[in-house]
Amino acid sequence: MEYFVQQLINGLTLGAIYGLIAIGYTMVYGIIGMINFAHGEVFMIGAFISLICVMVLGMFGLTWVPLALLVTLIVTMALTAVYGWTLERIAYRPLRGSPRLAALITAIGMSIFLQNYVQLLQGARVKPLQPLISGGFEIMRREGFVVSLSYLQLFIWILTLVLMTIFTLIITRTALGRAQRACEQDMGMASLLGINVDRTISLTFVMGAALAAVAGLIFLINYGVIDFYIGFLAGIKAFTAAVLGGIGSLPGAMLGGLLIGLIEAFWSGYFTVEYKDVASFSILVLVLIFRPTGLLGKPDIEKV
Amino acid sequence: MATASAPKPPAFDLAAALKEAGLTAFVMLALAAGIVAFHIVDVPGGLAIETRFGTAIAVAALGFFGRLGVILLRTARPLPVLVVALAAAAVWIAALLAESLFGPDWAARLQMTLPFDDVVVNWIVALTALGFALRALWMLRNAGASAEEIVDRDAAMDSVAARVARSSRYIGPVLLVAAVVFPLLIFMPETAWLPSVDRRLLDIGILVVTYIMLGWGLNIVVGLAGLLDLGYVAFYAVGAYSYALLATHFNLGFWICLPFAGMMAAMAGMLLGFPVLRLRGDYLAIVTLGFGEMIRVVLLNWYKFTNGPDGISGIPRPTFFGLPFSRTADDGGETFYSFFGLPYSPTDRVIFLYYVILALALLTNLFTLRIRKLPVGRAWEALREDEIACRSLGINPRNTKLTAFSIGAMFAGFAGSFFATRQGFISPESFTFIESAVILAIVVLGGFGSQIGIVLAAILLIGLPEFFRELQQYRMLAFGAAMVLIMLWRPRGLLAFREPTIRLHHGVSPPAQTVAAARPDEVA
Incomplete structure (x- = not known):
């Protein structure tokens, strides 16, 4: 029981990361119907920018953790968002209306490019960071096994919740969100009605990248080590999460992220750590076979 | 297929062009601000950070001029692009080849002027400038032809x-x-006319x-x-x-x-x-x-x-x-060489x-x-x-x-x-x-x-x-x-x-x- 609770806590933390990345996938897929393959790399760049930001702040003597984290969060979101915007502008916008495979290839190309770009500029070595937030609550203790919820995990949950709330409000309550939903339904009609489709799509990428940057920051402070390769696996799993939740559905992405995080944590806890990736991919396959629209997705009607 | 329409080049708006180029420079600067401007280095006992502000600013500047060049070419004004790009390419290539052209003395001085430490990056910049120059030259020769459209190219x-x-x-x-x-x-x-093929x-x-x-x-x-x-x-x-x-x-x-x-x-x-x-x-x-x-x-x-x-x-x-x-067969049998009597x-x-x-x-x-x-x-x-x-x-x-x-x-x-x-x-x-x-x-x-x-x-x-x-x-x-x-x-x-x-x-x-x-x- 204690072990179960501990894995639950760990799984939810991991799920927050996947969920935040998955939103970027699901929004882009919803609006332009393509897999933004380089989204995992955007997450990785977010993690690197966070690390750089934390270190630069440390250099200036800003060591009060809450403020340092807040500044890092804002700077990282802003700078990574620029990467998201540039990605769309360079690699996807010129190909709108081209065969879908072309955009997928540029996405893979971009992913390879960004990985090597970071490797070249920051080195291939793993970058460790000392834990910023330490300590935590002790939830229960039995026979020497302590179930703890660290302040860090609590911080991650609250941060994710706040961001998700803000984000849901943007999508449901603002003009931008309305424009996004309109573009998702019918891009041609939306542009006829005076919506700037290019701008809306750009902003979608910007928002997705900003959330991926937060995921990068969380990854950095939670695990304490990053390298240029973390984006690939995290990206695939986040996509799995997006599909599991029903691609195109925002609550679905978060739910899928949490589920994938939990599955991974429990699998590692009760079975073998080595095969945790196999477990999440098997889930993906099973979902696609038995419920291709995902848990919260709308059925895809095929028109002839 | 030549575009019969649009014989007149589009108007050139300096303010708009500068704004666009400035925006590009800003984006480049933002891109470079994190990953390029700071370098995380491993030092004993942890990480340290090095700055590369010069490189980041150079990236932004190149973005500015590159964008300006693209706008000028798009509006069919190749002459300034030709002059600037050719000059830039010449300086860059001269600096890169300075060692063999002018000797080590000049080389050190010239290479100081290059914004990037890495030779490859410098070469890429030089070749891009050369590319701009060639494009401009091509446009000058085929006067009146505006930049070709994607449709033409595809066709x-x-x-x-x-x-x-x-x-x-x-x-x-x-x-x-x-x-x-x-x-x-x-x-x-x-031989002179066949490239040598090696292993x-x-x-x-x-x-x-x-x-x-x-x-x-x-x-x-x-x-x-x-x-x-x-x-x-x-x-x-x-x-x-x-x-x-x-x-x-x-x-x-x-x-x-x-x-x-x-x-x-x-x-x-x-x-x-x-x-x-x-x-x-x-x-x-x-x-x-x-x-x-x-x-x-x-x-x-x-x-x-x-x-x-x-x-x-x-x-x-x-x-x-x-x-x-193989030279000798494992089981003492024939090899390809012994069978055919080849060395x-x-x-x-x-x-x-x-x-x-x-x-x-x-x-x-x-x-x-x-x-x-x-x-x-x-x-x-x-x-x-x-x-x-x-x-x-x-x-x-x-x-x-x-x-x-x-x-x-x-x-x-x-x-x-x-x-x-x-x-x-x-x-x-x-x-x-x-x-x-x-x-x-x-x-x-x-x-x-x-x-x-x-x-x-x-x-x-x-x-x-x-x-x-x-x-x-x-x-x-x-x-x-x-x-x-x-x-x-x-x-x-x-x-x-x-x-x-x-x-x-x-x-x-x-x-x-x-x-x-x-x-x-x-x-x-």
Whole structure:
């Protein structure tokens, strides 16, 4: 029981990361119907920018953790968002209306490019960071096994919740969100009605990248080590999460992220750590076979 | 096709141009602010940070001028671009070549002026400037012609592709003869008009042909059947491991294992394909990607069976009808050399390997060419075009897709067992996602379905970078960039062209028809 609770806590933390990345996938897929393959790399760049930001702040003597984290969060979101915007502008916008495979290839190309770009500029070595937030609550203790919820995990949950709330409000309550939903339904009609489709799509990428940057920051402070390769696996799993939740559905992405995080944590806890990736991919396959629209997705009607 | 309209160049608005260029510079600065401007370095006991502000600002400045140059060219004002770009290129190249041009004294002084520490980056900047200058020069010569539109360029490439497709009956044999003769050049004495062929070049040749074969194999799945497979490397791995395990455990030779490895891969393809082939497009892509990773994870962790990350070594080399290419045979039997009374030479084995993979690749090509004319091949292509129509015409989509998937996998299995025998050592390291991406890139860049396009793309993407081994760290960077740039330049692949199988109206003039036939076909 204690072990179960501990894995639950760990799984939810991991799920927050996947969920935040998955939103970027699901929004882009919803609006332009393509897999933004380089989204995992955007997450990785977010993690690197966070690390750089934390270190630069440390250099200036800003060591009060809450403020340092807040500044890092804002700077990282802003700078990574620029990467998201540039990605769309360079690699996807010129190909709108081209065969879908072309955009997928540029996405893979971009992913390879960004990985090597970071490797070249920051080195291939793993970058460790000392834990910023330490300590935590002790939830229960039995026979020497302590179930703890660290302040860090609590911080991650609250941060994710706040961001998700803000984000849901943007999508449901603002003009931008309305424009996004309109573009998702019918891009041609939306542009006829005076919506700037290019701008809306750009902003979608910007928002997705900003959330991926937060995921990068969380990854950095939670695990304490990053390298240029973390984006690939995290990206695939986040996509799995997006599909599991029903691609195109925002609550679905978060739910899928949490589920994938939990599955991974429990699998590692009760079975073998080595095969945790196999477990999440098997889930993906099973979902696609038995419920291709995902848990919260709308059925895809095929028109002839 | 020249644009008859718009003879007057668009107006040039200085304020707007400066604003646009400034925006580009700002974006470049923001991009550079994190990753470029700061460098995390390992120091004993942790990390330290170094600054590279100069580089970041130089990036932004280059973005500004580059954008301004693009705007000027777009509005047909090539003269200032020519002057500035030529000057910049001259300064840069002079500084880069200063060592040999002016001696070390000047070199140190000149190279101080360059904004980047890295020689390669400086060369890229210099060549880009040169490119701008050439473009401007071209515009000056063809006065009045504004920058060509993407449609014109596409049409121009279409006609090239069509010409290639029509003349493929000549190009094919020429390429074939070149491929067959290529390794024999190694025996030629060095002459002025023939480049010397050495062992390294031969190795590159083997690598390129391997990728051509993989490209042709994947083309059956992606190009003909329209199934987007991002996990092709899984079948390559199955083939390689089948041969390696059979050879090391049961002492079987390459030629016996080859069909078996293909069968194993085909079976793997069928097993994996069965549940997922009803998925469409991107979903299929991601599931196959997942399968590719799963097979790699299993290979990595099933230590008893696959030897895990240590891999399998000591995989036997192929023999020539039972005659090994070694100095002395292990069991005291005949070797290739003693049988034919030839002196021992280690290059012969490489040449033999080259011909093995060439034969396998040609087999793949021949198979593809023939099966396209059989009912099942026609069904694949029909399925790619319209699945619903096919279903209503009584084609079983699942079985048809399954055949394509497993036949494609079979060729990957052949290539995989060749890979194992060539390397003599395999480990899961060799079967990462990046390999799948490379193979898919070859198929897509070449132009779906175009066999010659695949050859071209494989030479471009695999062969060319091999010559720049010294620039190792830039190789993958350039590879990713090339994938993006080629796709942007020609979204349907370099030599995408589809000859209509049946013409309905013979009266229509050919050019119009080729354009119509080459309209984007949504694959996947």
